[in-house]
Amino acid sequence: MPSSDRRTWASVHLDLIRGLAALVVVAGHARSLFFNGLTAEAPSQSDGGPFFVPAGTGVIPMTIGREAVMVFFVLSGFLVGGSVLRQIASGTWAWRDYIIKRLARLWVVLIPVMFIGVAVDVLGRAYFAGPGSLYSAPDGQGYVNPWTFASGLSWRTLMGNIVFLQDIFVPMPGTNLALWSLANEFWYYMAFPALVIALSARFSVIQRALFAMLCLAILVMVGIHTSFLFLIWIFGATVAVLPCWFPKILTVTISVVTGICFVTIFLFIKNIVHGSYASELIIGLSFSIFLYAIKFNIAKEIGVFYEKISSYLSNISYTLYVSHLPVMVFMTNIYNSPWERHPLSFLYFSEFISVIVVSIAWATVLYRLFEARTDTVRRFAQRALFGRSTALPHEPRL
Numbered sequence: 001m002p003s004s005d006r007r008t009w010a011s012v013h014l015d016l017i018r019g020l021a022a023l024v025v026v027a028g029h030a031r032s033l034f035f036n037g038l039t040a041e042a043p044s045q046s047d048g049g050p051f052f053v054p055a056g057t058g059v060i061p062m063t064i065g066r067e068a069v070m071v072f073f074v075l076s077g078f079l080v081g082g083s084v085l086r087q088i089a090s091g092t093w094a095w096r097d098y099i100i101k102r103l104a105r106l107w108v109v110l111i112p113v114m115f116i117g118v119a120v121d122v123l124g125r126a127y128f129a130g131p132g133s134l135y136s137a138p139d140g141q142g143y144v145n146p147w148t149f150a151s152g153l154s155w156r157t158l159m160g161n162i163v164f165l166q167d168i169f170v171p172m173p174g175t176n177l178a179l180w181s182l183a184n185e186f187w188y189y190m191a192f193p194a195l196v197i198a199l200s201a202r203f204s205v206i207q208r209a210l211f212a213m214l215c216l217a218i219l220v221m222v223g224i225h226t227s228f229l230f231l232i233w234i235f236g237a238t239v240a241v242l243p244c245w246f247p248k249i250l251t252v253t254i255s256v257v258t259g260i261c262f263v264t265i266f267l268f269i270k271n272i273v274h275g276s277y278a279s280e281l282i283i284g285l286s287f288s289i290f291l292y293a294i295k296f297n298i299a300k301e302i303g304v305f306y307e308k309i310s311s312y313l314s315n316i317s318y319t320l321y322v323s324h325l326p327v328m329v330f331m332t333n334i335y336n337s338p339w340e341r342h343p344l345s346f347l348y349f350s351e352f353i354s355v356i357v358v359s360i361a362w363a364t365v366l367y368r369l370f371e372a373r374t375d376t377v378r379r380f381a382q383r384a385l386f387g388r389s390t391a392l393p394h395e396p397r398l
Contacts, residue, residue, distance in 0.1 A: 019313020082240020
């Protein structure tokens with residue numbers, strides 16, 4: 001976010017939430033690599049994911065990170081969807097600028113980090129593929145499956161992931177199962193403007209009909225579960241344009257109350273609600289209400305250290321999300337081969353923490369190499385294609 005926005009309570013806290021959501025995903029994956037009782041039977045493809053799992057393959061990791069991804073979807077809808085709504089309403093909307101911004105945002109990180117992750121997988125398999133190692137696809141885990149080093153590393157899979165068809169027509173590359181949500185994000189980016197145009201009286205009947213068909217075609221292609229999660233993304237876009245319906249003097253109190261409610265639901269939803277659709281909907285709604293309260297807080301006194309931590313975690317959150325799994329699987333094989341889960345102890349907890357720390361450090365390096373150059377790449381693409389560049393609005397960080 002621009003430095004001028006960093007003085008507001010809301011923007012700094014949203015940065016921290018985005019960063020913490022990425023850390024929750026990382027910690028959830030690390031936890032299921034080390035400790036007992038954190039997997040469930042894998043759903044079939046017809047159950048809607050969240051991972052593309054060929055028939056007959058083992059289990060998939062089921063962690064609290066899934067709930068954290070709902071936070072990402074709401075935040076993405078809030079930032080990207082809110083911008084779309086404002087631009088279409090003001091008549092400043094342009095598909096070409098929008099698509100360049102979205103692709104630059106995703107591809108500058110995804111393409112190099114995906115191939116680096118594949119290299120880590122290949123290197124790990126070359127050195128740790130002994131009997132019982134995690135790379136040998138042992139029972140009880142879902143990060144490495146029989147197809148991981150076959151169809152999971154094929155050129156068809158890699159190209160499919162680049163054009164955001166993972167978990168739709170192709171699996172994720174190698175052990176990088178977290179990439180499933182990038183397909184959701186991209187197709188929501190495409191479907192939402194089409195939906196808004198279809199419902200807007202600013203456009204002709206023919207335009208509205210064509211964009212309605214485009215939105216419907218996208219939703220049919222991505223499937224029932226991904227289409228359902230689009231509703232959660234729309235929650236964020238809705239919050240972005242809602243006016244304040246409570247006295248602003250109560251914003252801090254309402255933010256605290258809704259924040260406590262959201263955190264409580266987030267931590268205990270698996271014990272209260274069974275079934276992914278219901279839990280995802282409740283997480284999305286509760287976080288949207290919290291986000292609505294945060295949006296109107298205009299306090300400006302923010303500690304410098306807190307602001308720096310918030311900014312750092314937010315900056316690396318997308319890179320951390322898309323880069324952590326291959327390096328975590330690699331490190332798990334160093335610590336734990338033949339692979340097995342363990343009861344909680346000081347030794348294994350230390351290993352668990354070290355894997356998280358290394359993943360964050362790894363993401364920081366990759367962020368500086370790639371994601372930090374996103375604006376430069378976007379401006380270059382706009383000048384190369386159209387002879388100009390445009391100002392960059394707030395970018396969502398996945």
